[in-house]
Amino acid sequence: MAGSFGPGPLPDSADVVVIGGGVVGCAIARELSRFDLSVVLIERSPDVATGTSKANSGILHAGFDADPGTWKARLNVRGSRLYAELSEGLGIPRKATGSLVVAKDAAQMETVAELRHRGIDNGVPGLEIWTRDQVIAHEPNISPDMAGALWAPTGAIVCPFLATVGFAENAIRNGVRIVTECTVTGIDMADRQIVGVRTTRGRIATRFVVNAAGLHSGEVARLAGDDSFTIKPRRGEYILFDRSVGQLVNTVLFPTPDKVSKGILVAPTVHGNVFIGPDATEIDDPEDRETTAAGLGGIIAGARRIVPGLPLGTAITEFAGLRAAAGKDFIIGPSPAARGLVHAAGIQSPGLTSAPAIGEVIVEMLQDVGLRLKPKASFVPVNPEKPRFHDLDRESQALLIASDPLFGRVICRCETITEAEIVAAIQSPCGARTVDGVKRRVRAGAGRCQGGFCGPRVTAILARELGIPITAIRKDSIDSWLFLSRATLEAGEASHA
Numbered sequence: 270m271a272g273s274f275g276p277g278p279l280p281d282s283a284d285v286v287v288i289g290g291g292v293v294g295c296a297i298a299r300e301l302s303r304f305d306l307s308v309v310l311i312e313r314s315p316d317v318a319t320g321t322s323k324a325n326s327g328i329l330h331a332g333f334d335a336d337p338g339t340w341k342a343r344l345n346v347r348g349s350r351l352y353a354e355l356s357e358g359l360g361i362p363r364k365a366t367g368s369l370v371v372a373k374d375a376a377q378m379e380t381v382a383e384l385r386h387r388g389i390d391n392g393v394p395g396l397e398i399w400t401r402d403q404v405i406a407h408e409p410n411i412s413p414d415m416a417g418a419l420w421a422p423t424g425a426i427v428c429p430f431l432a433t434v435g436f437a438e439n440a441i442r443n444g445v446r447i448v449t450e451c452t453v454t455g456i457d458m459a460d461r462q463i464v465g466v467r468t469t470r471g472r473i474a475t476r477f478v479v480n481a482a483g484l485h486s487g488e489v490a491r492l493a494g495d496d497s498f499t500i501k502p503r504r505g506e507y508i509l510f511d512r513s514v515g516q517l518v519n520t521v522l523f524p525t526p527d528k529v530s531k532g533i534l535v536a537p538t539v540h541g542n543v544f545i546g547p548d549a550t551e552i553d554d555p556e557d558r559e560t561t562a563a564g565l566g567g568i569i570a571g572a573r574r575i576v577p578g579l580p581l582g583t584a585i586t587e588f589a590g591l592r593a594a595a596g597k598d599f600i601i602g603p604s605p606a607a608r609g610l611v612h613a614a615g616i617q618s619p620g621l622t623s624a625p626a627i628g629e630v631i632v633e634m635l636q637d638v639g640l641r642l643k644p645k646a647s648f649v650p651v652n653p654e655k656p657r658f659h660d661l662d663r664e665s666q667a668l669l670i671a672s673d674p675l676f677g678r679v680i681c682r683c684e685t686i687t688e689a690e691i692v693a694a695i696q697s698p699c700g701a702r703t704v705d706g707v708k709r710r711v712r713a714g715a716g717r718c719q720g721g722f723c724g725p726r727v728t729a730i731l732a733r734e735l736g737i738p739i740t741a742i743r744k745d746s747i748d749s750w751l752f753l754s755r756a757t758l759e760a761g762e763a764s765h766a
């Protein structure tokens with residue numbers, strides 16, 4: 270089966286259907302693409318990485334937080350190793366910054382020492398307790414009001430969008446079909462065995478389904494008569510700072526955690542920004558990603574306890590992400606109600622870190638429930654390299670412009686993103702279909718002006734490259750059209766008359 274990406278058509282049948290195009294579903298699809306199987310991934314949005322995988326801290330956790338023996342502990346440590354091996358080949362930006370858990374006093378130093386022991390039990394290498402002087406030498410802008418810290422050299426940062434796109438693109442290159450704008454609405458069973466999946470684009474026959482539907486994974490389970498878990502969204506708000514203050518911190522700075530969350534961090538991003546956040550607020554609506562005055566005030570106060578001189582005037586945007594909370598551990602395993610259904614559900618933090626390791630165990634579990642696996646000789650484990658004009662020296666930039674004049678047209682001035690990179694992002698196998706899809710892949714619109722200047726030009730390039738009218742271009746979600754045609758407007762006015 271040839272790989273593809275876009276809103277259809279849905280094939281009549283597949284060996285495996287994966288529901289959800291977040292980092293978890295895409296990593297699972299890539300792992301399945303190693304084998305001689307027909308694999309279809311169904312995603313309700315126009316793009317991958319539009320759920321929790323687009324709004325998180327982007328940290329590859331070292332693995333000392335989770336209790337030994339849990340899925341979280343095991344898959345975090347394995348996932349962090351897999352990213353170190355895979356990132357370069359898949360085009361996933363990753364930086365080995367290390368991380369520090371900062372203790373304010375002697376009591377917190379005890380907690381930090383416990384974290385170190387837990388980390389050792391989980392197999393995390395290189396954990397050290399640092400003195401106050403060691404921490405200040407590494408992080409000159411940190412509050413001197415602290416006692417020491419836990420240093421984890423394997424902590425790292427990653428681009429969560431390009432992680433998802435990197436797995437998805439590689440899965441497509443190896444034959445996976447990703448069908449977007451397609452919502453799973455039903456699961457057909459015969460004698461408690463999965464036999465098909467119903468969607469807004471028709472039915473697909475299959476005996477194996479992976480539930481990687483994130484915040485909606487509880488609803489998907491119930492479609493198969495499985496009410497063994499419920500997802501309760503927990504929102505986390507963030508503030509992102511401009512790249513001009515990217516030197517504020519060198520590593521990921523956590524406070525000493527409490528029982529509910531890892532606390533408010535101050536951390537760099539792989540693209541040279543700094544962010545603060547997230548908080549943790551229980552909510553009911555799995556779409557409620559609003560930021561609030563109270564939430565932002567709380568994260569500023571929390572972050573100032575670690576770095577007092579926060580440059581608040583350089584904030585460029587704020588956003589919120591939703592954790593798919595369903596208890597203490599991930600829900601990974603065969604459904605108790607439906608044969609052939611395997612859950613990768615309730616994947617809260619460290620789900621981004623764990624994703625490639627989740628892919629491995631889900632494939633093992635599918636085999637345990639009867640899926641036959643025959644390795645595919647043609648599997649290609651890497652994606653072709655994509656030049657990043659901004660990161661190159663002048664000589665290399667000149668060579669690129671000589672090879673393609675579109676590298677000489679800078680579309681996004683804040684991030685120095687060229688038209689050639691935007692065209693490549695649209696034309697690649699997992700190509701952008703929306704304005705935010707371009708932003709997530711190449712950062713056009715991710716800088717200081719947040720797309721104020723380049724947004725209209727990106728929109729025009731999308732329309733030209735996709736061969737569709739400009740009125741068909743959306744910002745991100747399925748109904749986020751940027752323009753309305755006169756005919757649509759007049760029809761709307763008539764219906765309101």
Ligand SMILES: Cc1cc2nc3c(=O)[nH]c(=O)nc-3n(C[C@H](O)[C@H](O)[C@H](O)COP(=O)(O)OP(=O)(O)OC[C@H]3O[C@@H](n4cnc5c(N)ncnc54)[C@H](O)[C@@H]3O)c2cc1C
Nearest residue numbers: 289291293313320321322326328453483505619620621622
């Ligand atoms: C505030 C916050 C901070 C975090 N920080 C980190 C961190 O630093 N490091 C880390 O390792 N992890 C972190 N995480 C966790 C990590 O982001 C998640 O574990 C991970 O993104 C979950 O990915 P997913 O694929 O399970 O879910 P999602 O990305 O939400 O993907 C699920 C997909 O399923 C689709 N879908 C749902 N229902 C249907 C349906 N019926 N039909 C078709 N498609 C459907 C959705 O549209 C969505 O795209 C953080 C999470 C949050 C919220």
